[in-house]
Amino acid sequence: MGRQGELATARRLLADCRVVTLTGTGGVGKTRLARHITTDLARGFRDGAAFVELAELRNPELLSTMVADKLGLHDQSDRPPIDAIVDHLRDSQFLLVLDNCEHLTAACASFVETLVASCPQLTVLTTSRQSLEMPGEHLLPVPPLSVPGEAEPASPAELDRYEAVRLFVDRATAVRPWFTVTEDNYRDVARLCTELEGLPLALELAAVRLRSLSVRQIADRLTHRLALLTRGNRFAPSRQQTLRALIDWSYELCSPAEKLVWARASVFSGGFDLEAAEHVCSGPGAEQGAIADIVHGLMSKSLLVAENHGDVMRYRMLETLREYGRDRLGADRTRVARLHRDWYAGLTARFGAEWIGPDQVAWTRRVTEDHANIRVALDFCAAEPGEAVVGLRMANQLDVYWTVRGFLAEARIWLDKMLGRAPRNTPEWVFAHRLLSWCALLQGYIEPGTAALEGVREVAELIGDEVSGAYVDVGWGLANLFTEREPLARDQFAAALEVFRRHGVQHGEGYAGFLHGLATAVSGDFETGRDLIRDHVTAGAAIGENFWRSWGLWALGMAELFLGDADAAEEAELAAFRLQQELGNRVAEAFTVHIIGGIAVRKGQFPRSATLFGIAARQWRALGANPWNFGMFTKRIVEYGAISYQELGEQGYKRHYDRGGAMSRDEAVRYVLGESAEPVAARKNPLTRRENEVAGLVAAGLTNREIAARLYIAQRTAETHVDRILTKLDFNTRAQIATWVVEGRRGAAADRS
Structure with missing residues (x-):
């Protein structure tokens, strides 16, 4: 509704200045204007733009982590996330927008100053009620909207x-x-x-x-x-x-109950759903059964904003109204904050309990939506006396989430905070050290990873917690695997796996299962190791599990590449890569693409190998990680890279390597999967990538069972894919799918000729 003058001024300033801050009072429309500017100017920046909302962030230590996540950078290195961001943006012509900086002005000023000094083509737009007070900052005051003034309008x-x-x-x-x-x-x-x-x-x-x-x-x-x-x-x-x-x-004008719920809802960060509101906002004066009607009343008064997230409606409060509500909480603040913490502790417990199974994609999405609230709950645990054990438990239950989403550095921050406040002789304390080690080791940070495990096994034995001790054994096994002590790692994984199976801990079996098979294979017993990994993959497929199964397929492909058959290695790695796409597990992607590059060397496909190594290098940079600290994996990948370099020569290798590094994400995914042309019948194709693949196998005459075996998925999953294909294409038979695929291929061939 207007703002053309401010938009024009912003365009002019951002063309000439590196840092521009939109300033103005609360409620004046800074965020809305910043969004307009981002949309309007993004196309003028070669490498795009990113809009980062900071209103929900309470902990300045997580500023870099939050921006890195928005940029798609998983913090998997032993360096601070700011270093990964600098590396990513160093040569980029990019617009970074930081919204609502006023409660983090010192942290934002330091962060922006570091970026601008290191990234010569970066432009930063911030919004704040006050200046960041940093060198080179240009202020653009955001005035209220134009009004008629005191003179009476004529008509x-x-x-x-x-x-x-x-x-x-x-x-x-x-x-x-x-x-x-x-x-x-x-x-x-x-x-x-x-x-x-x-x-x-x-x-x-x-x-x-x-x-x-x-x-x-x-x-x-x-x-x-x-x-x-x-x-x-x-x-x-x-x-x-x-x-x-x-x-x-x-x-x-709110009812007494609406006033209470407004104040109590101010403890949420980001958004929340009705179930969360019923738990956190109910109490004296607002019974749980009435919360839905009260929330509806607040929405009708524009005090809450509703947003549709799939099948669930979520609510959020504008920051100015949240601040007002927080001021009204008064003496009820701690009670409501504890209810908020309890709700999200319940969410993390459900995540930990239900992760193993077919709903991993949905669970990852659910926790991502509530990540801001989980941060608030963890802050409560870190600050409130006697609550650190609950905080450790929450962080521990999210161990796979930290890995999938790449929040390894953030996990370490929370664990360090809680460990200094929590009693030593508890299962939570032991598991937290194992998780701390896991995060550091995956970042290639070997010494801190092993240091986190020192003396922890003894504590697990002292408190008589066999399962916690087994998790510590997995940590030591990973450290030994990464330092080329594979036989010792094999024995530690085996011991842990036996404990997990005896206690029925599927989560632990997921950790230890594929690692035990891999360590066995590379320790000299390839056949046994391969069979162990296959059993792990088959067990995962039977329950529709993706995460550990994808790691198992990666381990199987790695073992086959180093010690077995290149075709079998490729089949396993491509299956792993497809599962990683479904889950969004980009940490595992980089490992997998590097192995697929090695497979291309084994097959004599040297241009493809160099291109894949270029893609992998870009993925590692996006992760902010160093792939050269992972034992035998690193050693053999270096060897394959050297062979490819020798076969292609310096110029040839560099040409293909640079091509891979320059690919867009979608181009890279298609290249890894060998999809050099458009997907089947792309211009009239309603199918997903996986459904296209299943359609191709149907056209090749495979049964559902054979499709499941080929793709390492459950037969039920294969049947579901076929049913969806028939529904989307409005077909009744598999023969119609086969005809559609063949015609699509003919059309693609005609387009290429």
């Missing part, structure tokens, strides 16, 4: 040129679709917009009042409120008084 038509009026009318028609500016009300509309000083949030809150009041009634009541507020605090900035008056009015 309704004249009002349309004012931005505040256009916004108010837009929001008013959302509340009362028949609302228009008329001869009867245009003077009151002008007075109201002027009284509200063009503040977008104030205008939206006022528009809601049209459900029960006329424009004149709203303006009269607001004038009275402002007079009272000015007498109470005549030195407060005028716009602050205006917004406070509107929020106070909105608060007073």
